[in-house]
Amino acid sequence: MIIDCHGHYTTAPKALEEWRNKQIAGIQDPSAMPKASELKISDDDIRETIVNNQLRLMKERGNDLTLFSPRASFMAHHIGDFEVSSTWAAICNELCFRVSKLFPEHFVPVAMLPQSPGVDPKTCIPELVKCVEQYGCVGINLNPDPSGGHWTSPPLTDKLWYPIYEKMVEYDIPAMIHVSTSCNACFHTTGAHYLNADTTAFMQCVQGDLFKDFPQLRFLIPHGGGAVPYHWGRFRGLAQEMKKPLLDTHVMNNIFFDTCVYHQPGIDLLNTVIPVKNVLFASEMIGAVRGIDPTTGHYYDDTKRYIDASKILSAEDKQAVFEGNTRRVFPRLDALLKKQGR
């Protein structure tokens, strides 16, 4: 079984974006603020956007199941206040839940949180609870920079974030550490901000001792861990300078990387330096890089091909990356699949 642990609803019906634009207009002009109930998306609308896009490509590529969360760049936590984020997160999470009900064999939901810059992260807990308990979400996406490229929140090791971590441990769910759109002109969203956030989050964990406080906490760092595997020697050396334990015990019982690295040499590096148990298959399809690589004739983001072609991973390793690791890191997914007889 092939599980893609990193998919977003990037193809949601146009009505969603139109509603969001009205909501953004409503921030300046409260009389124009739309109600959540004004958004009308039918099951057929949803089916159409999935069947012709993600599900079509999953079937072509041989991916069985995708962990599915709201579009990352549309989370845009920097827009408006907590109320705005809260309404928006509720709408987006409900849509992913509906996708999972319409295609229970192929999509399992992961929640976004109603984060807002300067607002205590614990305000996200009611949405988190609803998503886990009512929608069956098996994980969350946590944005380490709700300001969108200004990095005004404290590091992930700060106690401000602990209420979220307590709830994660209680539910035994991991968080993917995923930023949203950059509103800082220096950072291209998918070409700089995403990768920088991955590197930054990892280094915050190296600097701190978060996993002493939360030995069960699990972070999934997307996009192959940003710059981390490429600079694995640097990170090992920096931990050493800081008199931290070896990375294996200091952070690698708690941090996992996905395989959203869009070429064979990158995937091969990932699997050369990062233990197999820490690598989870993902493509972030349909996402930032939608084209066909002229050097291979295949989609850049068809990451299954790179894993299939790997000479570094054994058949058993590949099975762990495609399925076993993800079931271990997402125990609620594993429980659901077992219930489905899978």
Add this chain to the structure above:
Amino acid sequence: MIIDCHGHYTTAPKALEEWRNKQIAGIQDPSAMPKASELKISDDDIRETIVNNQLRLMKERGNDLTLFSPRASFMAHHIGDFEVSSTWAAICNELCFRVSKLFPEHFVPVAMLPQSPGVDPKTCIPELVKCVEQYGCVGINLNPDPSGGHWTSPPLTDKLWYPIYEKMVEYDIPAMIHVSTSCNACFHTTGAHYLNADTTAFMQCVQGDLFKDFPQLRFLIPHGGGAVPYHWGRFRGLAQEMKKPLLDTHVMNNIFFDTCVYHQPGIDLLNTVIPVKNVLFASEMIGAVRGIDPTTGHYYDDTKRYIDASKILSAEDKQAVFEGNTRRVFPRLDALLKKQGR
């Protein structure tokens, strides 16, 4: 001949740091502001810090020559105003010049600029001119984020930076794009901010068309290009989405990466995906990662070993990485070496 294109004077005499601390105190209390002339560092002081540190390691490792600039993390352009940065840059550049006069076979100077957040970069030109014309600097370090982790300057493709580029083209000198200390708690200086800046600068160039305006402009992106080689497929794919030319022609006639990647698999990846002509040998020694890698028994930052051990590079390729490329990217270095009969 082995040329290390990325060295900083990280071992400068203690008196330098003491003077700087007085200068920082003087920002709040002008009566305490020290004069530049109060800093006393003798040639013997300099000799001692070099002979026992960089030069010793260079000889042990077989590196002949280092392009030597002021300590990157001490540039700290975010501290004080232009006047403060200007005095500080002048002092630091003069010290590197003195190192080069004392050890003309082993060190050639590269200048830092007196950048300051919110101050027009063209104010740096007098220092740049002095460093090239009087000190024989063969390149500059350009900080894309003088705010120190808040990223308040426009992208490097913005016309605000053009006066610096015009001078670089006039003198035919490259710039290493190198940030300084992070004063944003989210970003560890050497474990996140440096690498993020490398990735960010590259992506800014991909987004823009800077090298259409300056076909002769050359940027050296340190630390192996941040996350770029590891995500080479992503960057190729993003350029394709943006309808830019292939990276080879769009940016790779103008952008070069150093080899400050502190483990063999990272160096091998760099040399697998990045053309040999774009890779310049460097170690950033003595720098962020000073320890010995327990898995190899050698210094993490002894990057010459990784190049020597490379099975990807031919003998001719290694010669290009160690010497030829650097002489080509730094024509003033090449002219100097030829004058020295090297």
